[in-house]
Amino acid sequence: MQIKIKRLNDTTHLEATNEDGLSFQMDGSSDVGGKNLAMRPMQVLLSSLGGCSAMDIISILKKQRQPLEDIQFTLDGTREADQVPALFTAIHITYDLYGNLDEDKVKRAIDLSLEQYCSVAKTLEKTAKITYSFKIHSSS
Numbered sequence: 001m002q003i004k005i006k007r008l009n010d011t012t013h014l015e016a017t018n019e020d021g022l023s024f025q026m027d028g029s030s031d032v033g034g035k036n037l038a039m040r041p042m043q044v045l046l047s048s049l050g051g052c053s054a055m056d057i058i059s060i061l062k063k064q065r066q067p068l069e070d071i072q073f074t075l076d077g078t079r080e081a082d083q084v085p086a087l088f089t090a091i092h093i094t095y096d097l098y099g100n101l102d103e104d105k106v107k108r109a110i111d112l113s114l115e116q117y118c119s120v121a122k123t124l125e126k127t128a129k130i131t132y133s134f135k136i137h138s139s140s
Contacts, residue, residue, distance in 0.1 A: 013037050042088075045124075046077045049091065052120040056113035057095075064105045069139065070098040077128070088128035095134035106136060 006015045012028035013035065026041055028034025039047065054071055061068045078090040093114075097106055114121045114130055121130055 009035075009037075011035060042077075042079070042086075045120075046075050046088070046091070049118070049120045049124060049130075050075050050093070052118040053093065053110075053113045056117045057097075057109045060109035060112055061101070061105065064102075064109065066101050066105050066109075067099045068097060068101065072096045072098075088124055091124065091128050091130045093130070093132040095132060096137060097134060098137045098139070100138050101136050103136060106134060110134060 002019050004017050006017070007013070008015055008025070011033045012026075014026045015023050016026065017023040024044070025038035026044060027037040028040060029036060034040075050073060054073070057071060058068060073093055073095040076092045076094075077088050079086040079088055095110060110132055114132065124130065
């Protein structure tokens with residue numbers, strides 16, 4: 001795996017590109033000289049946890065033959081105060097799943113993702129307690 005980082009302006013606006021040519025941008029806050037033109041690196045890291053977990057859950061529920069229509073969620077991260085670096089200490093994920101889903105299978109899919117399959121979660125759990133809650137929105 002290789003990522004190349006390119007500076008886009010004279011401050012902290014950056015573009016990350018992978019070996020397939022896919023890219024995204026990052027920027028710093030005005031506190032560090034950035035212009036808030038894109039997400040900050042720690043926001044990208046938190047987003048990566050969400051993406052990793054979503055991919056796992058979608059795959060697991062498909063294998064369980066669960067009719068997942070949609071998945072959305074919110075990640076709330078808490079970082080160390082007045083520390084450099086300021087690591088994540090707690091992350092709570094609130095999942096909203098849509099479809100006529102079995103609650104036990106949803107819980108199992110989330111547990112498998114966060115405890116076994118998601119590499120981002122396994123990396124972050126070294127400094128942050130990762131918790132979750134979920135709600136199933138059944139179809140009419």
